[in-house]
Amino acid sequence: MEPRDIDGDLTEILIDQEQIRARLAEMCRSIEIDYADKDVLLVGVLKGAVMVMADLARELTLPITMDWMAVSSYGSGTSSSGVVRILKDLDTDLTGRHVLIVEDIIDSGLTLSWLLANLKSRGPASVEVCALLRKPEAATVDIDVKYVGFDIPNKFVVGYGLDYAEKYRNLRSVGILAPHVYS
Template identity: 70%
Template sequence: MDLNDMGQDLKSVLVTEEEIKTRLAELAAEIDADYAGRDLLLVGVLKGAVMVMADLARELHHSCEMDWMAVSSYGAGTTSSGVVRILMDLDIDISGRNVLIVEDVIDSGLTLSWLVGNLRSRGPASVEVCAMVRKELALDVELDVRYVGFDLPNEFIVGYGLDYAEKYRNLPFIGTLAPHMYS
């Protein structure tokens, strides 16, 4: 699926495929430098982080392990419900491990804040966050996000793992839907 397949459903492209690739390479270089000589466990947050996690892992020059969690505070809507549910937990014991949570988007930051607290309670050596997108609203939440791809306005976005009602995750760019798509 690409820009031509969207027709009138797309309002605008905010981040191009090329900008995503360039930024991922920069983030991977930072992560490689920060974790030099240390083990690294990437924890992807399903479903949105699949694209980010796969592309980030391929850009790393650092050996790493990967595991997945599924947490939700959405449903089919465009705003968080505020109630976090673990839908799928980690398979790997993270005690004593250097954990890097990989996220697609930080909207309000509330779900991620809860997840960071949950993982820190499991005794890892460290817990850091890498997010492809951080929205302006998340800047109001006290949450340390070490690696950020792009800071974007508080618009509902799709593409590169981000969805609306489970659609549009496979777009190679990040954009906004036309209002008629979700109103």
């Protein structure tokens, strides 16, 4: 879906698909250096990370395995409830594995902080984070994110996997959702 397909729903395009593609390629080159000769497991966080995970995995030139986890702290609203629930757990044993969590966006960091603690308790060799987007102004906890695509303003964004009420995930760019859509 292109921005013109949802005319009036966005106030601004923050990052277009070419910028996303180029930045993911840069991130992959760093990941390949850091994980050379390591058995890396990409853990995608559903549903938002689907686009990032797919494009990241296709761009990487090293062997990888993938698994998915679904956690929820939002419900149907626009802000975190603070309570994290596992909706789908991993199928893979993390013992001794080098885990790279793949996220679409880091807002407050509360859910990711919980997820990091949970995965680290499972005996991996290492756990790092790769996120396409990060909102530094929204952070309420400090999280070390090894690979960050873009720092963005604290606005409600959709596209490239990010949604509002399950819509807009297939927008190829990342844009700011107009307040009249979610008000």
